[in-house]
Amino acid sequence: MTLDNTAELSNEESGLSVKNLNKSFKAKKQQKAILKDLNFMIPEGQITAFLGPNGAGKTTTIKILLGLIKPSSGDIRYKGNEKYLKYTGAVLEGSRNIYWRLSAVENFEYFGALKGLNRKKSIDNGLYFLKLFDLYDKKDIDTRSLSRGQQQIVAICCALLNYPKILFLDEPTLGLDLKASEKIQLILKELSQKNKMGIFLTTHEIKIAQNISDHVIFLDKGSIIYKNKTSQIKDKAERTEYLLDFKRPLSNTELKTIRSFGQLAVDENKKYLISLDHQVSFQTFLMAVSRLPVCAMQQKSLDLESLFKRYIK
Ligand SMILES: Nc1ncnc2c1ncn2[C@@H]1O[C@H](COP(=O)(O)OP(=O)(O)OP(=O)(O)O)[C@@H](O)[C@H]1O
Secondary structure (H helix, E strand, O other): OOHHHHHHHHHHOOEEEEEEEEEEEEEOOEEEEEEEEEEEEEEOOOEEEEEOOOOOOHHHHHHHHOOOOOOOEEEEEEOOEOOOHHHEEEEOOOOOOOOOOOEHHHHHHHHHHHOOOOHHHHHHHHHHHHHHOOOHHHOOOEHHHOOHHHHHHHHHHHHHOOOOOEEEEEOOOOOOOHHHHHHHHHHHHHHHHHOOOEEEEEOOOHHHHHHHOOEEEEEEOOEEEEEEEHHHHHHHHHHHEEEEEEOOOOOHHHHHHHHOOEEEEEOOOOOEEEEEOOOOOHHHHHHHHHOOOEEEEEEEOOOHHHHHHHHHO
């Protein structure tokens, strides 16, 4: 076995692996490819953000991973095991994840039973999570009387009842106010780290991906166009562009020096904007800049949103 294979094996053993996943739907008597050869991992103990424009295929992917839709082809395994559904939990997009006529506790009883838990365990686990989300005092109220954010929290608690290894969340913060959204983000981060849960979430809010995800997968028209560790994207985004202000106009030789590090543009205030080439070492660049008549250097920090806009372009 080569070293590469060993790495692949240990990687597969630490989460849900998706290989060569394809899905076509029949539309107007023709097969239309909706998902095209997707390959990715959902690692344990980490949050993976699944991003992409409307209609990219995010929900279809989640439904396939949850066994609700059959893929046209592909291989999905949790730690090498094809029978992994009992390790999953999910909150799908929309409002039909809990019974509105029932209280949170009654929902825990109902969904706990579906997951094979006894009544006591269902309620105990549900209330543990409800407390974590600061919603314990609403445990006996019909969930239809709760706010949208509170209903979403009850739905997440139901999905967590059996402490799933992989939690799927389709737009978990959609339509929620900042406070509710931040609360959910904080607890998801905690759950992934403390309980070693692999969380796979779709969102249109790139800020959320930036805040809490460890990995980002970007889907466009059914294909993965980009995937990376969030820290590396942030790092790249932060390192890439610098705005430089010089005490005097640069000589041709000085311009040549600075151009050797990347693409140079001059803005309307006569400041130089340099986009560093990927292979450039920041230290070398800094040394070269320090030899020039520089009076200010400002990091242009790009967020994920701007970065993805560039990628899509
Ligand atoms: N049962 C189906 N039959 C035919 N086409 C379908 C079916 N389900 C989904 N599609 C198509 O698959 C594509 C992907 O849809 P999907 O809901 O997965 O996208 P999405 O990325 O989740 O979008 P959004 O962000 O808007 O929720 C869409 O073009 C949709 O019309």
